[in-house]
Amino acid sequence: MLELNAATVAFSTTGGPIVRAVDGVTLTVPAGQFVVVIGTNGSGKSTLLGSIAGTVRLDSGSIHLADHDITRWREDQRARLIGRVFQDPRAGTAASLTVLENIAVAACRGRRAGLSWATSRSLRAAAAERLGSIVPGLETRLDQPIGSLSGGQRQIVTLVMATWHKPDLLLLDEHTAALDPAAADRVVQATARLVREHHLTALMVTHSLAQAATLGDRLLLIHRGRIVLDAHGAAKRRLSADDLAYRFDRLRSADQLDESAARALTVLYV
Amino acid sequence: MITLLSTWTFGVALGFVALGVFVSYKLFSFPDITTDGSFTLGAVVATVLLVSGVDPALATLAGMAAGATAGACTGMLHAILGIEPLLSGILMMTALASVNLVVLGRSNVPLSGVTTLLDKAEVVLLPLATLLGFTDAAAEEAARLGFMLLAASVAVLLLYLFFRTRLGTAMRAGGDTPTMARALGRNTGGLTVAGLAIANSLTALSGAVVAQYQGFADVQMGVGMVVWGMASVFLGAALVGQVRLGGALLATLAGSVTFRLLVAAALRAGLDPDWLKFTTALVVLTALVAPRMLVRKQQASAAR
Numbered sequence: 001m002l003e004l005n006a007a008t009v010a011f012s013t014t015g016g017p018i019v020r021a022v023d024g025v026t027l028t029v030p031a032g033q034f035v036v037v038i039g040t041n042g043s044g045k046s047t048l049l050g051s052i053a054g055t056v057r058l059d060s061g062s063i064h065l066a067d068h069d070i071t072r073w074r075e076d077q078r079a080r081l082i083g084r085v086f087q088d089p090r091a092g093t094a095a096s097l098t099v100l101e102n103i104a105v106a107a108c109r110g111r112r113a114g115l116s117w118a119t120s121r122s123l124r125a126a127a128a129e130r131l132g133s134i135v136p137g138l139e140t141r142l143d144q145p146i147g148s149l150s151g152g153q154r155q156i157v158t159l160v161m162a163t164w165h166k167p168d169l170l171l172l173d174e175h176t177a178a179l180d181p182a183a184a185d186r187v188v189q190a191t192a193r194l195v196r197e198h199h200l201t202a203l204m205v206t207h208s209l210a211q212a213a214t215l216g217d218r219l220l221l222i223h224r225g226r227i228v229l230d231a232h233g234a235a236k237r238r239l240s241a242d243d244l245a246y247r248f249d250r251l252r253s254a255d256q257l258d259e260s261a262a263r264a265l266t267v268l269y270v
Numbered sequence: 271m272i273t274l275l276s277t278w279t280f281g282v283a284l285g286f287v288a289l290g291v292f293v294s295y296k297l298f299s300f301p302d303i304t305t306d307g308s309f310t311l312g313a314v315v316a317t318v319l320l321v322s323g324v325d326p327a328l329a330t331l332a333g334m335a336a337g338a339t340a341g342a343c344t345g346m347l348h349a350i351l352g353i354e355p356l357l358s359g360i361l362m363m364t365a366l367a368s369v370n371l372v373v374l375g376r377s378n379v380p381l382s383g384v385t386t387l388l389d390k391a392e393v394v395l396l397p398l399a400t401l402l403g404f405t406d407a408a409a410e411e412a413a414r415l416g417f418m419l420l421a422a423s424v425a426v427l428l429l430y431l432f433f434r435t436r437l438g439t440a441m442r443a444g445g446d447t448p449t450m451a452r453a454l455g456r457n458t459g460g461l462t463v464a465g466l467a468i469a470n471s472l473t474a475l476s477g478a479v480v481a482q483y484q485g486f487a488d489v490q491m492g493v494g495m496v497v498w499g500m501a502s503v504f505l506g507a508a509l510v511g512q513v514r515l516g517g518a519l520l521a522t523l524a525g526s527v528t529f530r531l532l533v534a535a536a537l538r539a540g541l542d543p544d545w546l547k548f549t550t551a552l553v554v555l556t557a558l559v560a561p562r563m564l565v566r567k568q569q570a571s572a573a574r
Contacts, residue, residue, distance in 0.1 A: 053453075074457075075452045075453075076451075076452045076455050076456055076457045076458070077455075079452065079453055079454055079455035079456075080455055083453075084453040086449065086453075090447070091447065091449040091450060092447075092449070092450050092453065093447065093450055094442065094443040094446035094447040094450050094451070095446060095447065096442070096446045097439070097442060097443055097446060101439050101442075101443075102443070102450075104436065104439055105439055105440055105443045105450075105451065105454050105456070106454050108436050108440065108454070108455070109454045109455045110455050111455075113435075113436040113437040113439075113440045113456070114435070114436050114437060115432075115435045115436070115437055116435060116436055117434060117435060117436070118434055118435055118436045118438070118439035118440075119434070119439075161454070162453075
């Protein structure tokens with residue numbers, strides 16, 4: 001279970017006001033729930049994910065995951081509990097290592113590395129089975145540098161790596177945004193399958209309203225660092241991509257109203 | 271004959287620097303200027319201990335340990351204090367210049383009348399060299415080369431085996447893509463510190479054996495070593511092309527020997543030794559720029 005309690009991340013812009021990228025977010029994600037997170041550009045959805053992953057420090061509030069208070073844990077310490085897939089396929093895999101060596105590093109997630117051999121026959125067999133069951137043919141490429149795989153294939157390997165040992169939380173940060181539509185589709189299907197098969201607790205940020213409408217058990221819409229829509233169950237199922245697009249437009253036009261109001265004020269006071 | 275053999279011996283001895291630079295620069299993308307200082311550090315620590323009667327093997331190991339410490343310090347400047355790689359190395363190199371001078375006591379100390387590691391190895395390997403048909407001074411030089419090749423092979427083998435362990439693979443992953451390594455629970459700062467310690471222990475080992483081979487330690491002997499190491503790494507890669515880890519390590523060693531041979535040939539052909547470092551820098555510059563130029567040319571022809 002993931003619990004955020006009044007989580008706040010503030011950035012001070014030079015000479016400008018303090019911007020709260022994450023503004024007192026309180027959120028409970030029960031184990032096994034698949035949460036989809038959407039939001040306009042600069043809404044703070046990526047910062048929210050980063051604060052859970054440990055790349056961004058909270059200014060106040062707390063984060064609990066699987067009965068641990070991880071608020072002050074470093075990024076690499078949180079990796080004991082969290083599996084992650086990045087937007088950029090290059091960020092989640094080491095290009096100069098072979099596919100199997102990448103998986104070997106993932107097989108050590110949350111464990112001491114030590115001086116035993118990284119790759120073994122049993123690891124090879126397990127890797128072939130898991131990769132082959134998702135993308136037939138991928139199991140024959142275990143000894144090739146992972147840099148020689150396509151972006152979509154690399155994301156699928158990264159998914160397998162992130163879930164090699166069942167994580168208490170899987171974080172997906174727009175992990176299909178850098179892919180062409182066909183590859184994105186395959187990665188989405190692999191994601192849905194892995195989440196379902198392993199009963200994973202997952203938080204997926206996406207820019208695709210179609211994905212947001214069809215995937216997951218729960219939908220969060222973030223705006224200006226706050227959760228402005230939280231739909232689960234039947235309410236989530238009723239939401240279509242068009243509904244979401246309509247809400248997005250409303251949020252954007254509200255933003256523009258605010259901006260012109262602010263500008264009007266500046267004119268008055270200068 | 272002897273000149274050729276000694277060129278080889280020197281090339282292999284400097285091959286340890288190349289292996290060190292391979293670890294820091296190729297695996298960690300860390301242009302580590304500490305190399306210039308830690309080469310000298312290895313030499314001066316080993317020399318001072320040898321002169322005061324310490325066993326040659328122990329003195330050499332102490333030199334390595336000193337180099338590892340220097341490398342770890344550079345790593346910590348970067349990983350803990352957040353100083354950028356180049357500046358971390360420059361600071362450490364500058365600090366080491368004083369350390370080296372203080373350890374050695376003066377700018378140059380000869381090893382005359384002291385039994386070195388190479389002297390010991392020579393005694394053991396001389397029968398083998400004679401067996402291979404070498405005579406007199408050539409046999410002695412061949413024995414020294416044999417020892418150097420043996421030591422370098424052991425170093426390559428150990429590095430190869432280490433970088434295939436879980437820890438070694440995690441280090442390579444951390445050097446290649448830090449975001450990935452952190453997301454999989456590895457402390458990339460710690461890995462960098464360990465990687466630079468390994469790299470600089472190899473460089474210091476080179477300094478220690480070079481001092482024992484040439485018979486003196488000099489506080490200036492490390493100048494330009496990092497560029498020498500890079501030249502060897504690039505040359506090795508050019509010799510063999512795209513290869514795996516083991517091949518790349520061997521190629522690096524081969525690169526060092528090849529480069530030493532090329533330098534010897536250039537000197538014999540009349541290159542003024544004063545221009546040696548300039549030429550080395552030029553070789554590295556070419557190796558850095560040429561691939562980019564080739565890519566641009568390919569892109570240009572592809573666009574047409």
